Structures are given as C-alpha cells and as structure tokens.
Amino acid sequence: MEEAAEALLGGLRLSHLAHLPVAGVGTGLDMDGESSGAAVRVSSSGVPEEAGRPRPGMDSPDNGPCEEDTTYHIPVLEEEVVAALSPAPGKLLMDGTLGGGGHTRRLLRAGAYVLALDQDPEALAWAARRLEEVADHLITIRSNFASFPTILEEAGLGPVLDGILLDLGVSSHQLDAAERGFSFMREGPLDMRMDPSAPICAADLVNGWPEEELARIFYEYGDEKASRRAAKAIVKRRAEKLFETTADLAAVVATVIPKRGPASPATRVFQALRIAVNDEMAVLESALESAHRWLKPGGRLAVITFHSLEDRLVKKYFRKHSDPEIDRPEWPAPRPNPECYYRLVTRKGITAGEEETRRNPRSRSATLRVVERLP
Numbered sequence: 592m593e594e595a596a597e598a599l600l601g602g603l604r605l606s607h608l609a610h611l612p613v614a615g616v617g618t619g620l621d622m623d624g625e626s627s628g629a630a631v632r633v634s635s636s637g638v639p640e641e642a643g644r645p646r647p648g649m650d651s652p653d654n655g656p657c658e659e660d661t662t663y664h665i666p667v668l669e670e671e672v673v674a675a676l677s678p679a680p681g682k683l684l685m686d687g688t689l690g691g692g693g694h695t696r697r698l699l700r701a702g703a704y705v706l707a708l709d710q711d712p713e714a715l716a717w718a719a720r721r722l723e724e725v726a727d728h729l730i731t732i733r734s735n736f737a738s739f740p741t742i743l744e745e746a747g748l749g750p751v752l753d754g755i756l757l758d759l760g761v762s763s764h765q766l767d768a769a770e771r772g773f774s775f776m777r778e779g780p781l782d783m784r785m786d787p788s789a790p791i792c793a794a795d796l797v798n799g800w801p802e803e804e805l806a807r808i809f810y811e812y813g814d815e816k817a818s819r820r821a822a823k824a825i826v827k828r829r830a831e832k833l834f835e836t837t838a839d840l841a842a843v844v845a846t847v848i849p850k851r852g853p854a855s856p857a858t859r860v861f862q863a864l865r866i867a868v869n870d871e872m873a874v875l876e877s878a879l880e881s882a883h884r885w886l887k888p889g890g891r892l893a894v895i896t897f898h899s900l901e902d903r904l905v906k907k908y909f910r911k912h913s914d915p916e917i918d919r920p921e922w923p924a925p926r927p928n929p930e931c932y933y934r935l936v937t938r939k940g941i942t943a944g945e946e947e948t949r950r951n952p953r954s955r956s957a958t959l960r961v962v963e964r965l966p
C-alpha cells in the first residue's frame with residue numbers, strides 16, 4: 592500500500608519535473624513564476640519507509656494539534672478534518688488549498704502521503720519551509736485546484752486519492768498582507784489575486800467593468816442589498832479619478848452603504864470583488880464536478896466554506912450526488928440516480944465549537960461538509 596502511494600508520488604514528481612525549466616528535489620523552494628501547475632517544490636526521501644515507522648517530525652499515533660508558529664494562518668476545524676479524512680500510513684490525500692500548511696501538516700504527521708496545491712507562490716514558499724521536517728511524503732505544486740485532474744492525468748494516474756480537502760478562500764496571511772489588496776482595513780493596491788500572475792485584478796474590475804456588472808456581482812457574490820447604489824457611486828467616482836487603493840474604494844462605498852453592525856460597510860463589496868477576481872465559484876464547481884473520478888471507493892471529499900454562497904453550492908452538489916433516487920412529479924415512481932457517486936458523511940455542516948471560535952474568530956464562519964465515494 593505504502594509503496595504504491597510512493598510510486599504514485601514518484602510518478603507525479605517526474606511528470607512535473609519534466610516540464611520545469613528550474614526544479615529541484617529536496618532543495619528548498621523552486622519557483623519559475625508561471626502559474627498553472629508549473630512551479631514545484633518537491634521533497635524526496637528516495638527510499639520508501641516501512642508502514643507505520645515514525646519519521647522525523649512524525650507524531651505518536653494520537654497526533655495532537657501542532658504547537659508552533661500560527662501567525663500565517665490558524666487551520667480551522669483541524670480535528671474535524673483529521674476525523675473526516677482519517678490520514679494514515681499508505682493513504683494518498685490531496686490538499687487543494689495548502690495555505691500555511693496547517694491541515695497538510697496534520698495529514699503528514701499521521702503518516703499519509705499528501706499532494707498539496709496552492710495558486711499562491713508565497714503560500715507554497717511558506718508551507719515548504721514550515722513542513723520541511725515532515726515533507727518526505729509531500730509533493731507541492733503551484734496550481735489552481737480546478738486543474739488537479741490535469742496534474743493527475745499527466746502523471747498517468749487514475750482514481751488514486753483516499754481523500755481530498757478544500758479549505759476555501761484566502762488565508763489570514765493573505766488577508767493581513769496590505770500589498771495583496773484583500774482587506775479594506777489596510778491601505779494597499781486594489782489587487783485581490785490569489786495567483787499574482789493572473790491577468791485580472793480588482794482594480795481592472797472596479798475601474799473597467801460596466802455598472803450593471805458591478806451591481807450584479809455585489810448582489811450575487813456579496814449579497815449586498817445596496818448593490819446598485821454602490822456600483823453607481825463607483826462609476827461616478829472613477830469618471831473623475833480611477834481607483835487605486837483599497838482604502839479609496841472602501842471610503843467611496845461607505846458614502847452610499849450605511850454601517851449595519853460592527854462590520855465595515857465595504858465588507859460585502861470586497862468579498863464580491865475577491866470572488867469575481869479569483870473566479871471562486873466556477874473553480875469550486877469545476878473541482879466538485881471532477882472529484883468523484885479521482886477518489887477511490889471509500890475515499891472522502893471534505894470541503895470547508897466560509898460564506899453562504901459557497902456553502903449552498905457544496906450542500907446542493909453533495910445532496911444531488913448522494914441521493915440514490917430521483918423523483919419528478921411527472922414520473923409514476925422514483926428512478927435510480929445515475930449520478931449518485933457519494934454517501935453523505937455529514938448530514939448537517941460541521942461548525943466550530945465555542946473554544947475554537949474564541950481561540951480563532953475566523954473559524955466562526957467555517958462550515959465543513961464531507962462525502963464518501965461509493966464503490
């Protein structure tokens with residue numbers, strides 16, 4: 592089992608190294624600046640280890656949470672993710688949203704092999720350093736998680752995954768870094784790209800999109816009731832002077848959207864722009880559509896969402912594909928569902944408990960949903 596997973600990761604490493612102008616094995620971080628699946632940081636143990644044998648940095652079997660630097664990002668629902676994916680020696684898991692590497696670290700410490708993706712080179716660099724001492728069963732690839740089927744296909748692989756984790760949205764570090772332009776609380780350029788080589792940033796939308804398009808995304812992605820008013824104010828202001836900074840945009844939005852509660856009036860507009868810039872709904876849908884083809888029978892898909900739009904999409908998709916029958920009013924009887932791929936593991940979304948929300952306020956809006964691939 593373990594050897595099979597090692598061979599699979601070996602195949603992945605080789606297929607990615609073959610495409611790289613600069614690449615390294617076990618030599619820190621190698622980046623070539625391209626986006627889709629190009630930059631790879633690979634660590635290699637060379638020799639497969641015996642199942643269950645502890646490696647440096649691997650915990651005792653009970654695997655408690657990591658007590659170390661959490662300034663980059665504190666993983667949410669960590670215990671719940673571990674319980675959902677049951678990482679163990681020989682299992683091959685994919686973390687589509689590596690971020691600060693908190694979840695991946697737990698999976699590696701339990702002895703699993705992890706294929707980890709992130710579209711942000713900064714996250715990959717950070718995680719590579721953080722995971723150095725547990726990285727012998729890890730391969731990290733710079734890629735959008737929507738492209739994971741291409742990565743596996745290029746490596747000549749089929750349904751090999753024992754689990755997939757998607758912990759959506761941005762990390763605390765991305766949010767806190769003023770120069771990334773995600774936050775209305777920090778003055779920075781209007782950027783908001785998770786993948787800094789992506790062609791479109793928030794300034795392009797704010798300064799270039801038609802008023803109706805802006806109003807649409809504020810409404811659809813931000814659930815902003817004053818969407819039209821916000822779009823109108825933006826278009827009026829940009830005719831005089833284009834927007835350059837987050838603070839500038841937040842100030843204009845605040846002139847037309849009343850403050851409701853403790854959140855900034857710009858919260859929903861910023862969320863909508865981030866979702867649009869990173870095409871978040873489309874990439875999530877695409878990853879969900881592909882996942883069943885790459886999971887082994889019994890393999891699990893775990894998704895953590897942070898707002899109702901994402902959660903609705905995941906919930907609906909999971910329901911639709913775990914219902915063994917479809918019923919329509921015009922049919923005399925229900926019929927078998929040809930697209931029933933999963934069993935629902937979580938009937939209700941799992942949310943953070945009191946202790947976690949106190950320790951990590953960001954976990955307040957997290958919902959975890961899990962399904963299991965049917966044979």
Ligand SMILES: C[S@@+](CC[C@H](N)C(=O)[O-])C[C@H]1O[C@@H](n2cnc3c(N)ncnc32)[C@H](O)[C@@H]1O
Pocket residue numbers: 664665666667687688689690691692693694695708709710711714734735736737758759760761762763785874
């Ligand atoms: C919430 S953080 C993940 C945190 C991580 N689970 C941890 O424990 O540190 C989300 C990360 O996923 C990345 N990300 C979000 N959407 C992505 C996508 N479609 N493809 C690849 N990476 C993505 C972001 O760049 C960010 O680093």
